[in-house]
Amino acid sequence: MLSQQLQVFLQVADSGSFAKAAQRLFVTPASVMKQMNALERRLGLTLLMRNNQGVSLTAAGRSLYEDGLRLQAYAADAVTRAKQAGGRDGVTIRVGSSLLNPSKVLTDLWAPLRETYGNYTFRIVPYEDTKEQILSVITSLGDRIDVLVGSFNSRSMQARANYLPLGTYRFCIALPEGHRLASRKTLTLDDLHGERVVMVKSGDTERIDEFHRLLKREHPQIIIEEASYYYDVDTFNLCGQQGLPLLTLDAWAGVHPSLITLPLVDLDYGVSYGILYARKPSEAVRGFIDIIRRHVAGSAE
Missing domain, CATH: 1.10.10.10 (Winged helix-like DNA-binding domain superfamily/Winged helix DNA-binding domain)
Incomplete structure (x- = not known):
């Protein structure tokens, strides 16, 4: 049109x-x-x-x-x-999708509900989740995109939208091919002693702040290289080019072809992932979120 x-x-x-x-x-x-x-x-x-x-x-x-x-x-x-x-009659939910926050997480969650709620359909809307643009994308939820799904734990992000947690992504380390630790199957924090590890900047995400404090207290041999408050594809490119380990999530294991993602086996640590939607959602979006909320609660019982 x-x-x-x-x-x-x-x-x-x-x-x-x-x-x-x-x-x-x-x-x-x-x-x-x-x-x-x-x-x-x-x-x-x-x-x-x-x-x-x-x-x-x-x-x-x-x-x-x-x-x-x-x-x-x-x-x-x-x-x-x-x-x-x-x-x-039908309801179309516009789902944002990007490299780091793909819509597949939500469509997979919806699969067992599809037959019951056959009047709901999804329209996938691609968006750029660069660190410069992501906050404006979140602020405008309800205009072009109804919901985003991914790891949105930043205080700045959650101040701009409603957030429904769905589960947890685990912390991992992404290593460039050729790194001395890249041949391992798993890692411990002790393995990273003496390394410069790139991670999200402290000050905007509670779990990240806790992890920073943990490293400084128990593993001061790890040199923290702070990135921005938010990752984007350039963060992964930089680590690949400079040969630096990157604190990442298990959900991002395939984001960069030159990085190998390994789990941290001595650390039960992670951040939530979930759905972001507008502060004042439409009736259709509010009904959709209620369905997801009941489904997640029922699955946890």
Whole structure:
């Protein structure tokens, strides 16, 4: 329902480059550039700053991007409402999906409920969970995306949305191929003595803060290299390039092809994963969350 140029612009803004947008749209980079140039000429505005690293949004581009996301979500909702008015009653839940927080976790959880709640369907919405963008994605829940599923234990994240815990991801260590410990099957914290270990910065996640204190108290031989408050794919790339161990989660074992993820066998430590949804969810989302909550509670009994 949105114009093709606006849809391409939204994809370029999400991707950060013409080449990546072209891959996702199954067109050539030249075609994407042509449409963006035409859009800027039609509006009489510069929407994108071009450079060797890709593209970034101007102030005008940021404004159009944010409004465009709202229009995209409204258009999708309009189709849903039209189908319901036409007698095909159903509920569509828009599930965000990214490399670190894939939607498969939720769709697998939903599998035993699918027959009972056949009127529910999922629409998968890809999003970029970079450390620069993730908080804005969470703040806008309900506009383009209804729910996210993953490890969202940051105080800043949970202050922006409701959170329903589902289970626990375990702490592991990801090692670059060729690292002296990479041939092991398991690791202990003693094995990491003398190593620089990259981990989430302290100060925003309670379990991470506890782990920092534990290492400083009982394993001062481990050198803590603080990353940002949130990981993204660049965090994994950096560790692979610099040969540094990375504190990670068992759920992220396959994120980077050059990193080997090993469990910490002497440590019963982890963080919760769950569903994030808007502070003021729609009636449909609230009903969906209630179904999940009852299912999880029943499975735990």
